[in-house]
Amino acid sequence: MDADLRRLHDFITFTARLREVERHNNATPSRRESVAEHSWHLAMVCWTLHARFEEECGHPLDLGRMIKMCLLHDVVEIEAGDPSAWHRDGSGEAAKARAEEEVARRRFAGLPGGLGAELLALREEYERGATPEARLVRGVDRLNPALMRCLTGQGWADVGADAAALDRLQLPRVGVSGTLTALYRAVRETAVARGLLDDAP
């Protein structure tokens, strides 16, 4: 095995461990979601909604780049962990960003050919929400755990959130798209109707 293939091999065995990183929402009624399966569904949802997104924004959107951002966006959590979106403050956010940036440089930069540079650039684009594609992926990334908490019956008791709190978390991100906002409204309505989310005035 030549040196370049050894580096690719090591990256493959590194990324394999994204299956071990647990998220805070469920994948099924009886277990937490892994970041790997979260990333898969993000890519599927972007693919499914791509034509709608283009229709809404009135210009082409690079689905290939969107899907790659979905696949890659949380790979650094293999070493940096997955903090809950419900428990972040300013200093925690900055420390998380620094830790993830360090993992990205260490794990991505040395990959052969143009691969390392591509991964670093895509991660940066996603983190900054620098393009319409990145902002839509960030919207789907926010919608997805709400969908799973609803579908699996997990609800929001573990984070003590009611519908108003969920709106505050979701709307700034899903608001990038009328389609994502409509899908969030549907999830919210279903969750309230099933008694998974408190919507008391």
Place this chain on the structure above:
Amino acid sequence: MDADLRRLHDFITFTARLREVERHNNATPSRRESVAEHSWHLAMVCWTLHARFEEECGHPLDLGRMIKMCLLHDVVEIEAGDPSAWHRDGSGEAAKARAEEEVARRRFAGLPGGLGAELLALREEYERGATPEARLVRGVDRLNPALMRCLTGQGWADVGADAAALDRLQLPRVGVSGTLTALYRAVRETAVARGLLDDAP
């Protein structure tokens, strides 16, 4: 929500369930892999090896289509199940193919715009190994569970396979690429060295 968005919503909640389909290989030392996380890693591996694959075969390979095949190739298992690659015979294969085809028609065909037709065509391309892209994805799909059985320490005891049996399962598929064959050889060697795979003559 308009009728088209309702169809897309229902497809999203349908695909969400790929997290529930368990494979026969482990994801971590303590649990089986879901088909969703398997599909994610397949896409990552194809992306990682894409430049090598192009170098080997001497012509461009459509990575976007490869990644879409990875994401989609097992979605039908949500309803058709995931039979082990180790326990198949001719009649079982044919019945599996029919069941999966039926799920694909029922779940994909009615999707709005060009989406339904795209999903059906990509699934067909993958199943038939009709293109270099499809044959490479099929190679990665075969390599991946061997890698996970090795990395997680699961080994092959549950399927009663030794190294010769593993070669018979792997080589026809990974043989499509020198890179995939080299990666398989590395997995095999590591597994034998760790006592996970018997290589007695």
